[in-house]
Amino acid sequence: MDTAVRVAHDHGLPGHLVDFVAALRRHGVSVGPGETVDAARVLGALDLMYREHLREGLAAALLRRSGQRQAFDTLFELYFPAALGAGTGEVEVPRVDDSEDGPVDVDALRDVLADLLRDGDTDALAELARAVVDALGNSGARGQGIRGAGGQPSWSAYQALRMLSPETLLARILDELRAGGDVGGAFADEVLRREIRDRIAAFRKMITDEVRRRTAETRGREQVARTAVPKQAEQVEFLSAHAEQLAALRRTVHPLARRLASRLAVRRRHARRGTLDMRRTLRRSMSTGGVPMRPAFRTRRPGRPELVVLCDVSGSVAGFSHFTLLLVQALREQFSKVRVFAFVERADEVTHLFEPGAELSGVMARVLREAELVAFDGHSDYGSSLGGFAEHWGEAITSKTSLLILGDARTNYRDPNLTVLRRLVGAARHAHWLNPEPRRQWGSGDSAALRYADVVPMHECRTAAQLAAVVEALLPV
Template sequence: MQKVLGDFIHALRHAGLPISSAETLDALKAAQLVGIDNAPLLKHSLGMTLTKRLEHRLTYEQTFDQYFTSHNQFKEGYQEAPLQNATEGLEKHAQTEVDSLKQAPLNKPETNLNSPLAQQLMNNDMSAIQVMMTSAATASGAQDISFITQVPMVTYRVMQALGDTELQQELVALANSDESSATVQLLRQRRSQLQQQVRDYVEQQYLIFNQNEPNKLRESNLQKVNLTSIDHRNYKLMGELVRKAAKRLASMHSRRRRITKRGLLDVRRTIAANAAYDGFLFHTKWKSTRVDRPKVMVVCDVSGSVSEVARFLLLFLYCLQDVLPKVRSFVFSSDMAEVTQLFEQRDMDQALAEVMQKWANLPSDYGKALTDFEQIALADIDNRTTVIMLGDARNNNEDGNISVWEEVYRRSQRVIWLNPEGEFSWDSADSIMSKYAPFCSHVETCNSLQDLNRILGSVLKRAN
């Protein structure tokens, strides 16, 4: 049962449902409690443990029906078995249209057969064939098919794994004997039915495990596309991708790690722990290493020159603050404002709309913005603070107030500047990127979600 439910959860993840390891264990416990002889009850129980949102429910129900129908879990033939044997029937992965292969002729030809597959077909040993077919399909990559055109190739591999080559050779040998003509005809008929059954099973696996592949390809492409090139039709999907990226980053660098029984010996604690043993070191103590949650200040330029990118940068900033503690958020065109409480009190759409309405699409003035930042937050920056600037450093030929940014650099642990423009555009026209760059720990181009994942994932990882 664990194998079948594990594959089912794997199929749900392929369909786009986020399912954790803890939820997988809850689903296994639920299946053990309710049993598998009642399909509606099992469907409802697993749905309570594996779905979190209403929009996930429809996908779950479709995948459940498709998956367990493909394995024919709840056909009458399986309901006749006692409940304690239900798990065995579940693991056999029975396929539809099996009954057509169970019809044997009234006068069974008696011929000595050497091929194991031929013997199983002649004896209608469908249970063994079903188990072999399921194992062979998994080994042949039926769950990993990316295109429907791969189905014939995988079907061929499964048939070969079942022993089709030996069966074909035996059919050729028997074809020369008139006494074996009935046997040859029967075996060819059943081989044809088996091949169709294998193909149907492989197609079903493709539909179950790869129905979400086009969406995955689309998501992968969106992560690589420049933020300035994304149109309004993809805003909703991009928002989901940004949420996932922010959550991954927060999980990655807020996790606490401890070194146990390795690393550096803690002499003081070791001596104290063995004081009662006359100096004999029965118990060793090791130094622990933690990854602390850093203080993060994120400053986002929302002026007209980055208007096409600002929405996604703000979205990322909103999601990062939502999942990572100790984040303070600031936005500016010329005047700078802290929006930490705004992001905490409003939902995403309302918060972003208010920011874009009050502060966005105005001429940028980094000098004025940094003056405001000095008054609002400079005193709170210490050697545990990471400051991230999201902006293009285009200042409309105004004074950039470089001294304030230099002070930010001296006080903080690190300063990261992510510029949505390519490096070839830095210092062109009114850009003053080269004036800020000496006072940054990292300066990189960041114009796609993939860049955000890569840069922040590598830089925000802090070890003492």
Template sequence: MRFVADFIGALREAGLPVSPAESLDALNAIKLLGLENRKTTKTVLALTLVKRQTDQVIYEQLFDLYFTGVEKVKQTDSDKLLPEEQKNTSEAGLGENEQESGADEYAASSALGQSLNQKQDMSLAIAQAALAEKLSSIVLFTQKNHFAYKIMQRLGDEALSAEIRADASSPAQKDLQRELIKSRARLLEQVKDYVEQQYMIFARHKGLKFREEHLQQAKLSQLEHIDYTLMQRLVQRAARKLATQHSRRRLTRKRGLLDVRKTIAANAAFDGALFHTRWKATRVDRPKIVAICDVSGSVSRVARFLLLFLYSLQDVIPKVRSFVFASEMVEVTQLLEQENIELALEEIMQRWGGLSTDYGEALAGFQEQALASIDKKTTVILLGDARNNQGDGRTDIWQKVFRQSKRVLWLNPEQRNSWDSGDSIMSQYSPWCSSVEPCRNLKDIEGIFSRLLKYS
């Protein structure tokens, strides 16, 4: 049953939602039917563990990987047979064989060496050793050699290696050592193949989760281009999660806070008896957003994912105007709406990204293009490090933006202790912001938009 339990664990790691009750159903079914018929086992486990059609492919891949060779392993109850008992049983059996074949002065002295000389199938021993070493806990590909070494040690490789290294007293013993070297190499290859197979089952999805967790907290400004594809998927997944949470306008009916005034009025005809209750309704309007992104230097990488996140929230934030700048302010709303979002972002970064920054010139351009359209329903989000190359920052324009809008959020991709260092003029802009927050990774972006949607 340990094999089935580990297989269920592998399915969960791959993203299949398997409940404890379903796990028990699967284990009970296997107790009744056994593992003798592979086709029956596959069908029964699929019926009890797979609920979604989309998960069927993953299930079949993992089943074929995991149950390769399980017919050999199932012959023993490995949960009850401890490693030391395995070793003693093996040594006892080898001793009997040795007595039957007659004493051989140059026969292998180690238990593992004797097994290899007798051409025994080591599949069962490898599986049991892997179980004892908790190979199912493997996460990273760098652990494969470690587990292969630990399995070899549990099989008795230390004694075998000592026997191989020992000084040969005769040509026959030297020949035996050469044969043991070849046999050990074949065994090691078999062990590595088994570890690789188990890695594909248990670690492939764990490794992806580990990488995803790392990227969610990694500095967006330090991401390599090779990470963009996975990061885009993470951004869109996080945006969909938020969109699902905030897609319905909160309207409380028959729950929440009692509206006393409306309740009394509704029951006036019943001499005060409360036949009908009325509840307070809360409506959350979808915010109107103007996004302004600095795309100079390393800030451009953060801008890429901020805009991707923003435009992945179209269900809950349909009114968005987007601007990018290094020095010249450019509206890119139509480009982002009409083209594929990834292609549009790539074009924006190629055309306007990486240039030197002039916040003064950029804000002057924004004043001409968009200041008149900002009203008390508008939330302005500016992403930038406020590094202005010693130029005039035109804070007078930013003050007008603040006074005309509902709120102003300034997102800075640098850590707080870097603000106002060098050519940064963050302190000149911050008095005219509703909130100034660090925006360095995906977790920061998700938190910022979650609060924005919650309190809109």
């Protein structure tokens, strides 16, 4: 198949590669000139008729970090599609009256799909997906054309899958395999059931990818990519992330901590010399006629500060607090001592749950279960929590302590207790507030973020990338 060559005829294959690299950059995949040159060499070395070889070769040349493959694959499907238009293939869609433009025989089409799912013929399933989208995802079962803006065809994966209902074929396929003697025993039956489910899921993805490809041909790749390309884990907003995205975020904690630690090592290496010592410099210049040929610097005595973390663990903020606490735990070697306090309506110390070697899976559930955080209705009370923390653990804040507060500063219209916060910030060496809400929402509704920001520096940390930048800037040198 020479599709990769034909889609690039306007600007040539090098220009098409540059457009592909630019799309990767727009979606957060860092690709430099060196990687682009390597990708061009891949295009010159591989036979473009073998599309999967091209995919893997470009991925090896362009990707440098984990978590980027999903965005790469989505853009690869748009910029190096498997076909153009309806494509060509050996799988035909059965019609009711055997005419080329007649209504689709959905029952016969389901029979064809069941046979391919049973046999596991991936190439034939891909061809069938293209044919199904062309027949059902656009024209419907009765040949009624669906038109979008400007009279262009509008493709629908939902419509095609709803009419075909591939999930309902599972029992039928298993019955056919049992009748043929291909299943023996409960374990083998369950293995086969899962395999068929995976094939059905793969076919559904083929339909979705095909609809995306056809839509990109009519509306443009850039427009489709804006909504189709998934965000990388570090770009997902904490407050809108679902469970699967939060799990992916947690898997990035240790790689992120290693990167931050390596950057900190570079900063420390560059900052070994202290500030200029004017007295010693002038004294040295006496031997050179007053010209400071050999500047003298003060000896730096870097120390690792203590860290106290005070975090809101209520509601959706818990995902942000969990990720940040895991990051702090991974970076605890940068501090001489770390103490962790959680709060909802009241504060309680949970340092023992984040000690080195502690089991961190399900740690937030343990925090909510074991710590005494709720007094009345379970809604966040920043004022009461700050007051309780100052009363029971105020001695934890000293001139050697860095105070880190995590939360959205939404007080449920209760007293924010700014007086206590000022006292804590005044006693600490450094104090910072990390807020997972967008800056434009600070001060709206029950948010006391702007009032708190007058007392303590507040940083927007909606994503892991923003959080990493803030933490890197705050780490001790």
